[in-house]
Amino acid sequence: MGLILQSVGFGLVTASVLAVASVGLTLQFGVTNYINFAYGTFLMLAAYLTWTLSVKAHLNFILAAAVACVLMGVIAVGVARTIFKHFVDRQAPLFYLLIVTFGLSLIVSNVIEAIWGPGFETYNLSVGTPLTLGPFSLTPTQLLIMGLAVVLMLGIHFMLTRTVLGKAMRAMSDNRDLAQVSGINTDRITMWTWFITGCLAGLAGIALTVTTVSFGPTSADSFLFVIFAAVILGGIGHPYGAMLGALVLGIITEVSAVVVSSAYKDDIAFVALIVVLLLRPQGLITSRGRA
């Protein structure tokens, strides 16, 4: 029982990382209306950038992580502007974009492998002694990640409800055409969305790799499906749904790793995804009001 409670604690950590990643993906999907299969490689790219900046260039880790996140946001905008925009502007069929993002993930993951090699890396951070909080036992790093995620979610909430950008993003997510005729510069909002999704992907990638001992180029491959599951559970394009989905799936994956076996963590994520898809297939269709 104690073990299960303890795994709930780990589940909250996973949920925090997952929430950051899922909100990033779902915001982008809501605004652009296609899924980015290269999202998992964005996570890893940011992690490797952080590694280079902190371990090789001896930058302060927090600073390195911040720089890597912003860089990742810029890279996401760059990719969207140069590649995705071309297909969107020509109203290419949806599967073109899916194949393009799929192809992009191959390119990015191989760029990572070409630059950093196929081996495993570590940040050389001291994890600190675990603190016992009730039934949970968590390291300061894990607590920091959870705190950061909560702050970030509040920030996202503030952005969506209070800022012009956030309101425009919600409007585009609801109805792109309507948003456009009501004078929203959809091009600019799309680019800001890509910047935000890139930053969030970066942050999630760094948090993910910090919580594991070491990481390799493929570390986010299966995590991508947990992200998909969380996003779909929450209803694609709905940031608050994604937060909730992340919480549910984070705890489910960690608890089941204890109950079943950690070797099958990915499979449990997949089963969760399938169950979500079977129960809530409409989660994949952003609600567009009445027909």
Next chain:
Amino acid sequence: MPDTDALLQVEHLSHSFGGFKAVDDCSFDIARGSISALIGPNGAGKSTVVGLIGGALRNQSGSIHFDGHDISRMAAFKVARLGLLRTYQVSREFGRLTVMENLLVPPPNQKGENLLNVLFRPSVGRGEDRMLVDRAVEVLETFGLLSLRDEYAANLSGGEKRLLELARAVMAQPKFMLLDEPMAGINPALIARLDSHIRRLRDELGITFLLVEHNLDVVERICDRVVVMAFGRTLAEGRMSELRQNPEVVRAYLGGGLDERAAG
């Protein structure tokens, strides 16, 4: 209660989208062999009703009967197999198929669609196709599309696509056709031709029609009976000329006026 003469019976149909009641206790019958229209101001719930009948939406309450079958919650392809065929507001041609191929898709129960026949007895499909092609040539001729038979459907003009949709539907030999704004976005000359095609199909093949239409002149010209919807429910039924006198109907079309095109 069942009216033997009614091919389609819609009873107490309701459907809402996230709290918004798009269709609210809507009922009407469509008589066999008639050309009827479903009209109403924008947002009256016409498109939702079409979606519910055609099986694109699963209805939440109420029932739909077609030709003695309960189709209330039937999947679209099963509804179609009973002989109920719908079109969409925008043309939905099979773009990378030629015009001729577009016509060869609809006929039901083709033996050439069976995988075993395809792999081991391809002549079955070819023989069947020859007969279908003969029929398709006739249909294309009556719709004036024969010269375009080898053109990709995606390359047709908007009006030609409308004709193609009607021609393609005829190949399925339906009992009932549900046309969702068939006249939208096509020029007046073609409207007159579509009119006459619809009447001819009813007279020659006995196909029953229900048109969702904004062009009330067209409705008056070809429809025997009109169902008016407003706020998700049936407001009135009858002949167009009578409905023009109905104050409730006139009020529903607030401002637009019944003599104008009510499309907004």
Next chain:
Amino acid sequence: MGLILPYLATLMVFFFIYNIFTWGLNIQFGYAGVLDFTFITFVACGAYFAGVFALGPGSKQTGFEWILGLNWPFPIALLAGAAAAGILGLIIGLIAINRLRSDYMAIVTLAAGTVIYGLVSNFTPLFDGFDGLAGLTQPFSQILPLNSNQFTYLWVLVSGVVMVVCWFIAQRILNSPLGRTMRATRDDQDAADTFGKDTVRVRLIAMSMGAVLAGVGGALLMGFIGAFSPAGWTSGETFVVFAAMIVGGTGNNWGGVVGSFVVAVLINEATRYIPPIQADPTLIPTVRNMLIGASLIVVLWVRPQGIIPEARRRLYQLPLRPGKPPAAEVESA
């Protein structure tokens, strides 16, 4: 000269096998619009099942363990591999294919592939985990004892014959009313539904038949190499087949031939024979993968119809019946 010929024969075998793959993916995607992001899993399924049907029994003691181990002749093993892949295609299809958006298919297939990959790699009793199957004796060696070069030439013949059979399967489906309904489903699934076509069933058939061809190719690969392990079917390999199909042109099988030659032979296989750079042995495969990813994007950008576009079918250009003049042109709207 002594080296060139076996080398060319090897490339030829890969070319033939990739043709089969590309046609298989084309049935799924080019005909029916099924987005299968884990095509390579069906290849692996065919290879593994062909392997365990043809191999002798494995055992935990020797460190080589796998299921079955029936020692059956290769042709039967090939059919078993094809059938297993077809069944797996049906199972994944049942989850992935419905009347929703294509994102759904893409996510489910990719996720299913990832999980199967993890399962096969970690669960050794199935196909010996990461080490994979190995030690398959040359097929037909009892009737035809050959040295390795001669065996390569034999395999050009075997895979060539199998390829021709696959060509007929792919062409028959494409040119049949079933293929027409598949293409209609691809162009507009809702509209095909409204004509009473069970589009989910049609797509399942396409998914399964595509997987069968994948399995056949996988079995041929198994017979040729004599071994198969997870290193041979990373998710990147699906891109190779996708790139071959898109570069060559979807919706027709000649496009598949051109695409397999350009992508699978010229880019993919040929670069494997460049000697690895001493300092960085992983550089060549990563550059190859980048090229393949880039070729996908570039072709979709510049020429989405591929090198050989889908042919316009004039099969129905029958002579008009005598006595009736051609109908007048329709006035355009």
